[in-house]
Amino acid sequence: MATAQELMEAQFARFAALDPQLPHDQFVPSDAEPVAARTPEGYGVAGLVTHTSNPAGSARGLWQAGEAFELFPIVGEHPRSGLDALLGAWREWLAARDDPGSNSSAMVVWPSRDVQGTRALLDHGFLPLSVLAVRSPAPVADTELSGTVKVRRAGPADLDAVVELTLAELEYAALVGTATYRSDAAQLKRAAARVRLHSDDPVWLAEQDGTPVAVAECGWIDTGKSPRAYRLRPGSWAYVNCVSVHEKARGTGVGQQLMAVAHNEFVRRGVVGSFLYYNPPNPLSSVFWPRQGYRPLWTMWEVRPATALR
Template sequence: MDIDVIVAEHTKRLAAADALLPKPQSWAPGEGTRLSARDGVALATRSRIAAGAREALWRPLTEYQLDVRLAGADPGVPLGALLAEWEELLSEAADEPDSAAAVTRPSRDTVGCAELLRHGFSPTRVLAVRPADRLGSGPPAVPGVRIRRAEPADLNTLVRLRLELRRYDAQFAVVTLRPGEERVLTDATRELIGTVSSGVPALWIAELYGKPLGFVHVQLPPRSDWAGEYVAAERVGYLAVLHVAEEARSTGVGTALAGHAHQLFDEEGIEAVLLHHALANPRSTPFWYAQGYRPLWTTWYRHPAARG
């Protein structure tokens, strides 16, 4: 099947599966390695970062990615063939323990899931979406909870909460614990405390009866513009982090923070809000879907990248 026909059929199938999916992006000439099979094409890429880079806190040092376009009566068949061809490229990662192979698929385009499982991939991370409500009313009040802008005096509290969150998320292979991460997080958090987009602070603290026990980090345009390529919407916001201390679970702090963030997004005319979460997380997955989110993209990972 001609490549243009494959891409057209792939695009049509995704549009039918989910109206919030954007049109697949074109691949740049010379980018990565092109793979092909009957009724399917793919682009294989690799990225590497240094162990001391800030990004190393959220990803493996070497990441191999496969972007696919599938057609035919059974699109899972070409996906299986493309994965088999990709295995030859991934064999070069045999001596890279800090690596991962990743395939990001539209969550509602479930064709080929069995093939991904057969090749040792697991659905690990979800990019979820919440279309804006824009109802014009604020979030419901939660007794004892106060949301306020984060201040420099909150730095130690924020770093402690972020480290707590990282230790929890590391169980689900979405982050990697690194030596010296407290210093890196401290520097990054100090920068965020002073960050403002469209007049809105990036970091907000939740106090329960005067004690800071949670925080939320929001991104508004233009800082959230990078997220626009993942959803069919003009103005896109990104909810980067929301965390509540263990001692304040089930007290309404998380719901209050989420409601405050959504009010900020709605006031800025955001059409869709995106966030990442670990699919296996028994806390975040039900929480976010109760807040109106749903899966948009699912990333399947294999750690390390090479089999065996």
């Protein structure tokens, strides 16, 4: 029987062959509980389960369930049968614990190009609600729009406009993905925007006739310094936290012009790439982001509530 280390090495060798953009090292959570299973062919597989609570007032609760369980599979060279067996064992693991309630989720993050794993996840009731998508740095030709659309860096005086636009994006995202528009969303968004507008993280506004019609909240992250970036190759990255275009301005090219400014700044900064999260069920972002050069790297598969895992 293969050891956990051997399974991990085989799994990441397979990942590297599937997608050269995937990191070469396995992230192992320190505060996790083990789960083990065996495939019908007799191969042993394993996984690690983490549990995160997001109480009322938590910013993370805007995009994650109140009780979030995540499985980190270690299935070696057997993605379909290994995941199938492991997800069955995880279902039993969850059933043996207190019911986490309706505001809960079970999640697995798996390489987007691994369709063998995709089949197992679909069979167990998971939905591909979000993807981590990446883009190689490349300059973009400025796309000057007819009329008076201008893009500029936002500052502290733009707080109200930024909050209004990001809340509109959250409200829309809550219909098509993992986000939830909670009662304290406005306060949480305002607090986050205030910090961002006083930091080095760039926020751009697109204005039409002097009125803000779109926002792009971006930032910088170093994989060597941030635990958030373990699913990326080493280096300095730009990330796109939120892009929101006013409903009346959608389809006019404003979003493309806004991101052209952002992407050119990313090139000047010398990052190895940029990344973001979008929801595949979103009929706007699932079209817009591939056109801007982004492609899925990891897919976040979820079941809500957690007890709905098949």
